[in-house]
Amino acid sequence: MDLGDHAGFIIGGYLASFVVIVGLIVFSINQSRKVRARLAELEARGVRRRSDARSAGRAAPEAKV
Amino acid sequence: MGITNTLANPTRFMSYSGKILPVTWALALVMILAGLYYAFPGSPPDYQMGEVVRLMYIHPQAAWLAMLTYVLMAIAALGTIIWRHPLADVLQKAAAPIGACFALLGLITGMLWGQPTWGTYWVWDARLTSFLILFIMFLGLIAIWATVDDPGRAARIAAILTLVGAVNIPIIYFSVQIWSTLHQPQGLLQGQTDEHFLPPMFLMLGGYTFLFISILLLRMRTEILGRRVRTMQLTSVTAEA
Numbered sequence: 001m002d003l004g005d006h007a008g009f010i011i012g013g014y015l016a017s018f019v020v021i022v023g024l025i026v027f028s029i030n031q032s033r034k035v036r037a038r039l040a041e042l043e044a045r046g047v048r049r050r051s052d053a054r055s056a057g058r059a060a061p062e063a064k065v
Numbered sequence: 066m067g068i069t070n071t072l073a074n075p076t077r078f079m080s081y082s083g084k085i086l087p088v089t090w091a092l093a094l095v096m097i098l099a100g101l102y103y104a105f106p107g108s109p110p111d112y113q114m115g116e117v118v119r120l121m122y123i124h125p126q127a128a129w130l131a132m133l134t135y136v137l138m139a140i141a142a143l144g145t146i147i148w149r150h151p152l153a154d155v156l157q158k159a160a161a162p163i164g165a166c167f168a169l170l171g172l173i174t175g176m177l178w179g180q181p182t183w184g185t186y187w188v189w190d191a192r193l194t195s196f197l198i199l200f201i202m203f204l205g206l207i208a209i210w211a212t213v214d215d216p217g218r219a220a221r222i223a224a225i226l227t228l229v230g231a232v233n234i235p236i237i238y239f240s241v242q243i244w245s246t247l248h249q250p251q252g253l254l255q256g257q258t259d260e261h262f263l264p265p266m267f268l269m270l271g272g273y274t275f276l277f278i279s280i281l282l283l284r285m286r287t288e289i290l291g292r293r294v295r296t297m298q299l300t301s302v303t304a305e306a
Contacts, residue, residue: 028287
């Protein structure tokens with residue numbers, strides 16, 4: 001497909017869009033992976049949020065019954 | 066307020082967004098691929114602009130999403146200040162980098178479109194200058210989130226600045242009607258766009274919008290999990306002390 005004399009501007013625009021959008025997606029996915037890994041690490045160490053600990057504390061007596 | 070109240074619970078939000086995300090990613094991919102087909106072999110060159118018209122399928126879309134992002138952030142800012150909505154500051158923080166990227170793309174693609182059509186990459190006219198200010202505001206908000214340690218305090222500062230900066234949105238939108246600018250007015254809304262150019266425009270607009278929703282949900286989920294990690298770390302340190 002011949003984009004004429006201004007092919008550089010057109011290709012440049014689409015290329016820039018691709019690089020910025022894919023860059024944003026990759027950056028966001030990496031951030032998500034890091035946070036999930038940190039969360040899994042804390043859970044493996046037995047660390048809980050106070051709300052989780054409270055709900056677990058409430059659930060425990062019922063579980064015994 | 067029914068839906069927002071339902072989604073206000075971060076756990077419920079995580080559940081719903083986890084189900085929605087694969088659908089929005091798929092819709093974004095399909096619409097952008099179809100849009101790219103119509104953007105190149107599937108549509109003719111413009112009788113005045115020639116092949117450069119193909120930039121019309123990525124430039125207004127990026128600009129529209131940058132403004133939509135800011136409007137969403139302004140609504141979320143109200144949520145933070147007035148209702149202290151649990152997800153409002155999460156949305157504000159998650160959306161700012163997306164807005165910055167789309168604003169940057171609006172500027173880059175606009176400059177690349179400007180040179181062959183106007184004969185210059187940049188002029189300090191009302192539309193271009195107000196849009197550059199929008200980009201700088203996104204960067205400023207990202208800087209606030211990055212430098213203020215306490216997320217609650219960062220949210221309040223960011224919310225106030227977002228609401229002050231919201232005055233720029235109508236200025237951007239109406240600048241081409243109020244002032245004499247090189248930038249052309251919105252032809253699409255006035256029915257001035259030829260029907261051959263509409264499929265790629267709307268497909269790319271839909272694709273970009275679903276892409277925006279997908280990235281926003283992904284980043285909001287990450288932010289919620291990040292806050293859980295922070296809480297757990299604090300709990301851990303308190304327990305050890």
